[in-house]
Amino acid sequence: MNAGIYNPVACYDPKKAVEKARLDERYKSLVFLWFEWKKLDHEYSAASLRVHKRIETVLSTIHHEHLNLGNAHGFLEAYRMLGYSDGTVKRDLNDIVACVNYWCKLGKVAHNPYPAIKSQLTPKKHNNKGRFTANERAIIIQSLGVNAYRDLVQFLFMTGLRPEEAIPLTWGDINFKKGLMQINKTYSKGDLRHNTKQGKKGKIVHRAYRLDKSQTDFLLRPSWEESALNEIDNALVFPSPKGTYINWGNFNKRIWKPLLTDLVALNKIRKYLKPYCMRHTAITNMIKRGDRINVIAAQVGTSIEMITKTYLISNDWWIDDDTGLDLSSYSDYISEYSK
Template identity: 30%
Template sequence: MRRLEVFREEILAAISLGTFDYSATFPDSKRAELFKPQAALTISSRLNKWLDRKERHLKASTYDTYRRAILQLKTGLGDITIADIKKKDMRAWCETKTCSNKAIANLTSVLRAALQDAVDDELIDSNPLSDFRFRRAEAPKETEDVDPFTAEEQLAILSALNGQHRNLIQFSFWTGLRPSEAIALEWTDIDFIKGVVQIKRAKTFHARKPETTKTRAGLREVKLLQPALAAIDDQKHHTFLDGRHVFKNPNTSKPWTGDRQIRKFWGWALKRAGVRYRNPYQTRHTYASMMLTAGESLPWISRQMGHSSVIMTTKAYARFIKDSLPDAGNKAVELFAEKRT
């Protein structure tokens, strides 16, 4: 008891002298951060705190996206304290950025979330960026994100490849899987009797091991069309006896470490085929455009793609839908239009 009394007297003395440091005296206290010197409550420190809290809930790729965003925010705004950050500071920083409005919005959302975290911890009374929005006039994009390969280009690309490289790309063209989903496939995911493949996981560059798919709708069953099934049948000669991963890097005989790794042989193949470069993700867009142009059911295509709704599919591929059925509407004309003699 005497030790506690002495401890109390020391604290009271430090308070009277203005030298008391709560966080140093009670480092394990949940309220320690409330009493830190204001200099410690900077944007930089708060962003780090927020990311540490989020890490165990995030996929590796998402964590890396946030990490890179935070690096940018800390460079321009890191020294400002969370109590002093103003909308004008954020607007001035946004004006210095040369990236798109969407990219700036993504950066802003990260800082807004970190500041809201500080509000929840009762470090500041309100979030100064709660309703902050930044937008400037932007010129229209010269190219669209959806840039599929024509039938001739597909043939040229596949002709430039062989073995496991060809099997992976042919399979991708005819299933619409994301590259990260294709390289995470295991032989137990394939039902040869039903002719389908179960999409359960994805493998990105930053993930140490395969993670769940991008969205809940991404957990899906994809029909194996004949060209995709042919690629899988040939792939059996390479990896089936291993009993696990369907696609492996033939240069290492090990599973692909991430979708970025595919770009190395992909770029070489397109150059050899004389095809204008687009990234490997365009194999997915190519699948969607082929299905729509052939007049396949929109709801079916949406499910195959793992989209959350038909609206999402329509928004992404509207220009292919309008050309998919040249005679669309004629059946209604035949049934309901007034008969003319």
């Protein structure tokens, strides 16, 4: 090779070319990308680890031709053939998309094909919108009998807390002298996080909930008074019958769903609603009694915009209300967020 003149043929190394081609081919395999991604230093919740275990079971089951990035549609059909619902597939695809995006950013993969196939999924819609009337709420609480689940349900109806926020509450989180309850952790699917839903990775978000008289009286009733006043830090306010965290999934499946299905059949309540609708009911009641929107949002841990758009602007939210509701005091919020 003459000095100063680049000769690509002279510089060509066939061994390196073969090795590069082999590596390039490996980066077309979802299996390779996934397990290399998992080697990185991530912090996963218990729920995420369960999802990953399912994904890895699928990767070991599906034929290798469907695991090539160029055959994303075949991958989706093979996933469905294993009997998973579209809701489950969509949840799993969130992590698969994150994995492939990582390699795209490094330049190892030219295109991530998996976001496109998510549009083909049609997860079952959950009836998570609606509210219970005061009479329905009383019937549900009474029908639960006397147990830890009844106490928790009644408290959720009163406060509008998310179930995962109320389940890990301890007596040490409640200051009766100041009338404040600290919402500083969540418990869901076996995973205890010292953060709230508003908190993200690297950002801890706690909030203080101001208790009204009815909520304080409920917590200070005679059967609980000793634990409440002594504020035993680690004692759960709503322990399961075994004294541990309540398993909300089991409660929903084994108690809530059968109970409300029966109550609907007996015409004691209008329709079946998910447990999350206890939160909708509580927020609705706060609006009905005239609480300020910014106060409601701060109490339940959401935004003013969400409160306004969900409960004030929706045309059918109050359609069955027979209390002579007057929303005129919220007209400024309705006007602002209706644009």
